[in-house]
Amino acid sequence: MIRRRKWIKTVAFLLGFVLLLQGLSWLFIVRGSGNRNAMSILRQEENTLDYLVMGDSECYSSVSPMEIWKDFGFAGYNCGVIGQHIQYTYYLLEQILAKQSPHLVLLETNALFRSSSGGGGELETVVDNAAASYFPLLQYHNGWQKIRISDISQFRPFEKASKNDILKGFHYRPQIVPYTGGEYMTPTDKVREIEPIPLHYLNCIADLCEEKGIRLILYSSPSPDNWNYRKHNGVEQYVQERQITFLDLNLKTEELGIDWSKDTTDRGDHLSFPGAKKVSAYIGKWLSENTGLQDMRSDERYVSWDEMLPEYLKRTGQNRPDSSGS
Numbered sequence: 001m002i003r004r005r006k007w008i009k010t011v012a013f014l015l016g017f018v019l020l021l022q023g024l025s026w027l028f029i030v031r032g033s034g035n036r037n038a039m040s041i042l043r044q045e046e047n048t049l050d051y052l053v054m055g056d057s058e059c060y061s062s063v064s065p066m067e068i069w070k071d072f073g074f075a076g077y078n079c080g081v082i083g084q085h086i087q088y089t090y091y092l093l094e095q096i097l098a099k100q101s102p103h104l105v106l107l108e109t110n111a112l113f114r115s116s117s118g119g120g121g122e123l124e125t126v127v128d129n130a131a132a133s134y135f136p137l138l139q140y141h142n143g144w145q146k147i148r149i150s151d152i153s154q155f156r157p158f159e160k161a162s163k164n165d166i167l168k169g170f171h172y173r174p175q176i177v178p179y180t181g182g183e184y185m186t187p188t189d190k191v192r193e194i195e196p197i198p199l200h201y202l203n204c205i206a207d208l209c210e211e212k213g214i215r216l217i218l219y220s221s222p223s224p225d226n227w228n229y230r231k232h233n234g235v236e237q238y239v240q241e242r243q244i245t246f247l248d249l250n251l252k253t254e255e256l257g258i259d260w261s262k263d264t265t266d267r268g269d270h271l272s273f274p275g276a277k278k279v280s281a282y283i284g285k286w287l288s289e290n291t292g293l294q295d296m297r298s299d300e301r302y303v304s305w306d307e308m309l310p311e312y313l314k315r316t317g318q319n320r321p322d323s324s325g326s
Contacts, residue, residue: 040165041077041096048301049100050293051076053169054093055108056084061270062108062221065168066312067280069305072288073295076102078169086111087201090208097212103293105209106283109220109235110227112198166312172273174317179260179268184224185250191237192230199238206242215291219247221279222258224268247286249279256282273316 041052053063053076060080068074079092089111194202209216218235220227227250239246249256256278260268263275271279287293296302313319 041079041169042099044077044100045301046099047101048075049077049102050074050296051104051106051287052093052096052100052102053078053080053106053108054089055080056111056114057082057171057270058110058221058223058226059108060169060171061173061265062276062279063106063283064170064172064276064280064316066166066170066305066309067277068284068287069168069297070309070313071281072284072293073297074284074287074293075296075302075305076168078167080108080169080171084111085114086198086205090201090204093205093208097208097214101212102214104215104217104287104291105205106217106219107205109218109231110223112194112202112235113192113231114198115195166308166315170276172316173265173270173276174273175265176262176272176274177265177267178262179224179264181224181268184227184268185229185232188229189233190230191233192228194234194238202238206244215245217245217247219283220250221271222249222253222256222263222275223270224260224264225266226269245290247283249282252282 041049051074053059053065057080060078060082063078065076065078068076079096081088081092084092089107093105206216208214218239220232220235232248232250235246235248238244258275258278263272263278264270265272297306
């Protein structure tokens with residue numbers, strides 16, 4: 001009888017722990033501001049997005065879908081999540097594709113070089129990844145060290161993620177802190193290999209896109225703090241094998257017109273809004289010239305995008321568009 005009570009208590013404890021972990025994941029991750037991008041995109045109207053932009057904070061700081069909509073009429077969403085490992089990008093993409101059928105996925109490459117093991121073995125990492133796919137809080141367990149007062153002040157756990165996200169997942173960063181470190185893309189034959197776990201999930205993403213008939217494009221946001229030529233060579237080696245397009249914008253800073261005295265918000269880590277506008281213009285032009293995406297600004301299904309555009313321009317300190325929306 002005593003043994004049975006102990007067994008019941010153990011089961012009850014484990015069940016309570018699982019429920020608590022799920023609850024915390026829902027409270028802090030699903031409904032918290034840090035992962036609002038991931039939840040907002042799941043509330044978008046089904047099959048209305050032409051493209052997705054995915055990755056970590058380098059992603060959500062570099063491409064503004066509303067800028068691309070304003071100039072080219074392509075409907076997309078930035079799904080970047082702070083500190084995201086590539087395995088969770090894969091899990092998120094799986095969820096999104098249950099509701100959306102995009103023509104393209106633009107995957108920012110910074111997360112490919114974020115270590116997945118955290119000092120543990122690969123088997124331990126695989127188990128951690130599987131657990132975190134069910135309990136999202138686990139993927140951010142190291143993120144608490146980086147929480148700032150401003151993050152806490154913006155935390156609204158019971159506020160629903162909106163399907164009318166004016167920024168479409170983009171993070172508007174008007175602050176400017178210049179980068180002064182000089183040239184950072186010095187050519188070399190050395191290669192920074194993509195580690196086995198990120199490589200596995202990158203292949204999973206590539207396979208999933210191929211299965212769904214989606215074109216996968218890798219891109220690297222300009223970032224002196226994160227990028228170098230060895231990483232470029234590592235990605236170039238991969239895309240040659242998989243025959244995937246790779247846009248390394250770190251090699252196109254002159255073409256983009258990047259001015260590191262104005263275009264970074266934190267000394268060369270992330271782009272400021274002026275820098276993001278330049279990258280968004282480049283991406284939009286590239287999509288226009290190299291894909292079959294159609295201008296949807298005259299399509300009545302996208303009237304909400306035109307309705308949100310004036311508020312987007314106001315929020316980002318720009319002038320209102322003319323009556324044509326161009």
